[in-house]
Amino acid sequence: MFGIVEILLLPLLLIFAIPIGLALFAFWIWMLIHAIQNKGLSDGERIAWVIVLVFVHFLGAILYFFIGKPKGNVPLPPAIPTAARL
Numbered sequence: 001m002f003g004i005v006e007i008l009l010l011p012l013l014l015i016f017a018i019p020i021g022l023a024l025f026a027f028w029i030w031m032l033i034h035a036i037q038n039k040g041l042s043d044g045e046r047i048a049w050v051i052v053l054v055f056v057h058f059l060g061a062i063l064y065f066f067i068g069k070p071k072g073n074v075p076l077p078p079a080i081p082t083a084a085r086l
Contacts, residue, residue: 024058027058027061028053028057028058028061030061031053031060031061031064031065031069032050032053032054032061034064034069035049035050035053035064035068036050038068038069041068045068049064049068052064
């Protein structure tokens with residue numbers, strides 16, 4: 001029923017592919033949560049990043065890690081009340 005190739009590849013799949021897949025999924029969840037809570041993004045940017053992460057999955061998580069995540073360390077400037085601008 002199973003050939004020698006299948007018998008050799010099944011343990012490799014269990015040893016390597018499943019843990020890597022779980023790690024990638026955890027990274028995606030981490031970036032999704034960070035994008036939702038990122039204070040350095042405006043509301044529009046936050047919504048755009050969440051949409052990118054939901055639809056592009058791991059590639060979106062990599063893009064967010066290098067492009068959107070660094071903004072998380074820089075909070076938005078406080079809003080100036082409209083009366084103070086006059």
